[in-house]
Amino acid sequence: MAFRFNFFIDENESNDPDNHDKVDSQLCSPKHKQEATEKSKQTADAIAGSSPRLGTDKQQDETPKKKFYFKAAKEHNIPEDLSKILENKVMETVSDLCYVNTSVVEIMCLDGADREGIVSKSVSSHSDLIPGVYEGGLKIWECTFDLIDYFSEAEIQFTNKTVLDLGCGAGLLGITALRGKAEKVHFQDYNSTVIDEITLPNVVANCIKAGNRMGSGDDRKTSKPPSKKPRKAERLPDVLTKCRFFSGEWSEVSRLLLSSNKPFSKYDVILTSETIYNPDYYSALHDTLAQLLNKNGRVYLASKSLYFGVGGGIYLFEEFIEERKVFRSSIVKTIDKGLQRCIMEMTFKDSS
16 A cells, blocks of 8 residues: 655645545635634634633633643654764755655654654554644645745744744744744654654754755755765754754643753744644643743744634634633735635734
């Protein structure tokens, strides 16, 4: 049986409710936003009460909670021998960013490199999304590039900022922030296999390739991969000392960071892409953002307008945020080409 992790999203491919990026062709119609908003209004109240927010009242505390998976958090240390991280990896490039060829990683994982077994489970279930087991981190999702493009268009500055790439997968958002001279960049994904086999190699490869400028985001074609054993750049050790890597469920990672003996300062910027496909996770995501974001920090979130099969989407999450009354949000960009997608900016209501 052949199994493939697609790097590019075919906007005309058939729908599959198991794959959260494959959505109904109705999204391409002009009336999509109205339909999605109406659907959000019908379901937002039920979703908003799925878990209490910080400082919630007694009535909300008594609201029945939906089943949630608390995967333990773990910090992944950067190996001293960086050559081991890129060993047996095939690197390619897109928008001047290096990334691991996931098809090769998939084969290696099926041969025993995946202690979590997420690849074999994904193959057997014919799905890129298995709640509580695998949350899609081996693929690079479409909205990641929307957000990278927005950084350039809106001239988002990362200089001297502390940044979190939440639900990082390949880590391209955090790598872009690192290139933008962020002071610190932390990467988080649900699965430890994703961090070890995808995120860490991508960060190391891009640090080695330091000096290349971020691309415009328009050229998405794969170019000739760099050497498998590139020469280390002089700045590499300093760049990597800015990075930390975490796996585990959001609330568990938040708890680990806030209770750690290591110095920790809240994030100036939190970046996240295609993490609101499942409404059952909204409370955990919302509370993690509330706990880890600096008082005057900003969240940049990229999402499709609606995810058929799992029920989430930008307008439903927008309703959820309004219900919680912790953040103010605004949709700063809408992409109508193909499937409608959006960029959302979030700040605390009481921020200056």
